[in-house]
Amino acid sequence: xxxxxxxxxxxxxxxxxxxxxxxxxxxxxxxxxxxxxxxxxxxxxxxxxxxxxxxxxxxxxxxxxxxxxxxxxxxxxxxxxxxxxxxxxxxxxxxxxxxxxxxxxxxxxxxxxxxxxxxxxxxxxxxxxxxxxxxxxxxxxxxxxxxxxxxxxxxxxxxxxxxxxxxxxxxxxxxxxxxxxxxxxxxxxxxxxxxxxxxxxxxxxxxxxxxxxxxxxxxxxxxxxxxxxxxxxxxxxxxxxxxxxxxxxxxxxxxxxxxxxxxxxxxxxxxxxxxxxxxxxxxxxxxxxxxxxxxxxxxxxxxxxxxxxxxxxxxxxxxxxxxxxxxxxxxxxxxxxxxxxxxxxxxxxxxxxxxxxxxxxxxxxxxxxxxxxxxxxxxxxxxxxxxxxxxxxxxxxxxxxxxxxxxxxxxxxxxxxxxxxxxxxxxxxxxxxxxxxxxxxxxxxxxxxxxxxxxxxxxx
DNA sequence: AAGCGGTTAAGAT
DNA sequence: TTAACCGCTT
Numbered sequence: 455x456x457x458x459x460x461x462x463x464x465x466x467x468x469x470x471x472x473x474x475x476x477x478x479x480x481x482x483x484x485x486x487x488x489x490x491x492x493x494x495x496x497x498x499x500x501x502x503x504x505x506x507x508x509x510x511x512x513x514x515x516x517x518x519x520x521x522x523x524x525x526x527x528x529x530x531x532x533x534x535x536x537x538x539x540x541x542x543x544x545x546x547x548x549x550x551x552x553x554x555x556x557x558x559x560x561x562x563x564x565x566x567x568x569x570x571x572x573x574x575x576x577x578x579x580x581x582x583x584x585x586x587x588x589x590x591x592x593x594x595x596x597x598x599x600x601x602x603x604x605x606x607x608x609x610x611x612x613x614x615x616x617x618x619x620x621x622x623x624x625x626x627x628x629x630x631x632x633x634x635x636x637x638x639x640x641x642x643x644x645x646x647x648x649x650x651x652x653x654x655x656x657x658x659x660x661x662x663x664x665x666x667x668x669x670x671x672x673x674x675x676x677x678x679x680x681x682x683x684x685x686x687x688x689x690x691x692x693x694x695x696x697x698x699x700x701x702x703x704x705x706x707x708x709x710x711x712x713x714x715x716x717x718x719x720x721x722x723x724x725x726x727x728x729x730x731x732x733x734x735x736x737x738x739x740x741x742x743x744x745x746x747x748x749x750x751x752x753x754x755x756x757x758x759x760x761x762x763x764x765x766x767x768x769x770x771x772x773x774x775x776x777x778x779x780x781x782x783x784x785x786x787x788x789x790x791x792x793x794x795x796x797x798x799x800x801x802x803x804x805x806x807x808x809x810x811x812x813x814x815x816x817x818x819x820x821x822x823x824x825x826x827x828x829x830x831x832x833x834x835x836x837x838x839x840x841x842x843x844x845x846x847x848x849x850x851x852x853x854x855x856x857x858x859x860x861x862x863x864x865x866x867x868x869x870x871x872x873x874x875x876x877x878x879x880x881x882x883x884x885x886x887x888x889x890x891x892x893x894x895x896x897x898x899x900x901x902x903x904x905x906x907x908x909x910x911x912x913x914x
Numbered sequence: 915a916a917g918c919g920g921t922t923a924a925g926a927t
Numbered sequence: 928t929t930a931a932c933c934g935c936t937t
Contacts, residue, residue, distance in 0.1 A: 461930080490928080495925095495926040511926090630925090695916090695937080699917085918936080920934090921932080922930105
């Protein structure tokens with residue numbers, strides 16, 4: 455995953471960070487990585503789709519971390535991954551198959567009665583379902599926490615949100631894995647623990663740096679991204695014999711990506727796959743011009759505008775970035791109204807099956823192990839963008855929400871909003887002074903006074 | 915020295 | 928599942 459060995463290579467630039475450094479700033483969060491982490495504590499319940507409190511424990515984990523940020527007066531922006539981009543389809547297919555294998559193993563162990571082995575396997579078989587993401591999104595809405603579902607890669611969405619830090623863009627991105635650096639994200643926080651301690655790489659300290667080794671003097675974002683591409687990433691296999699170190703050496707020697715490429719062509723000759731040069735170009739375009747959602751104009755845009763000359767060079771063929779979407783569709787996705795595995799609105803349970811949209815966009819994180827059997831398989835080759843007409847289904851069940859432009863959808867939660875703020879006491883005193891009109895407040899106060907397991911209905 | 919494949923431990927409570 | 932680590936190979 456990500457760029458091979460990049461983090462190890464960048465070790466000299468990694469610095470410990472306390473998240474309160476970003477007090478009063480906006481910070482981006484990889485929404486799925488926290489979902490994954492939170493799911494460990496209840497992997498079996500999630501996999502077997504068991505009802506009950508334990509199953510929602512991942513939400514507790516989540517709100518704990520959100521509350522940690524709020525405590526430091528940090529405004530979180532949660533970014534969810536959206537649809538797959540075509541050039542990544544091989545990677546996704548692989549994962550899909552592995553999860554399927556894990557599911558078979560779990561069932562075998564369960565039959566043997568080997569509970570220990572089974573629970574271990576459950577943790578490997580976890581995948582985040584659209585409905586889990588949706589549950590979280592409903593809570594985020596009711597708690598007024600900013601979020602966006604990216605049309606495609608969350609990475610690019612992050613990069614877009616960091617473009618104008620002075621005008622309220624995000625100052626850093628918190629994530630568990632992956633390497634935002636290739637997209638040009640200015641500041642990345644890895645491995646943040648429950649107290650807000652993590653490790654950070656600041657790209658502006660990297661580029662132009664002479665003090666540390668490796669030195670990135672004379673590197674710009676384009677060269678840096680090129681280096682990452684050469685080392686191999688999700689949508690581009692690495693050149694045999696070239697890892698991150700050689701990639702760095704080549705780029706710093708030639709300081710120009712096309713010169714590096716012609717050099718490779720010359721040196722490696724027939725070792726280079728025929729498709730490589732085209733794929734490399736496309737990977738670079740993904741890094742710089744991926745499709746993102748622009749919340750102001752409510753449209754799909756490119757991370758940075760694609761120059762006309764580049765479009766011509768690519769023969770007007772931009773579908774490797776993911777298909778173009780209407781403003782209408784992009785907005786529905788961004789606001790979390792669409793289940794991307796079915797392309798149906800989340801709360802349109804009353805919709806007749808015959809009105810279902812075709813399963814032509816795959817949900818990035820896959821579907822749960824138990825759901826895989828019932829849901830039709832997605833053929834990645836057949837993915838096509840939905841037309842506006844097929845989206846009309848959105849209007850009937852959700853008319854008010856969509857036409858009024860109001861983002862809020864009445865939350866239908868089965869579980870109460872988790873409240874496990876590590877700073878409960880301090881919060882409580884603040885809360886008591888406020889008018890306790892909302893369910894949230896009531897639950898929060900009751901909990902902090904020692905009353906547990908208050909359901910929404912009981913308190914309302 | 916760098917690449918590459920295989921193994922391992924962590925993550926969550 | 929993924930990053931980190933180890934040891935063999937180029």
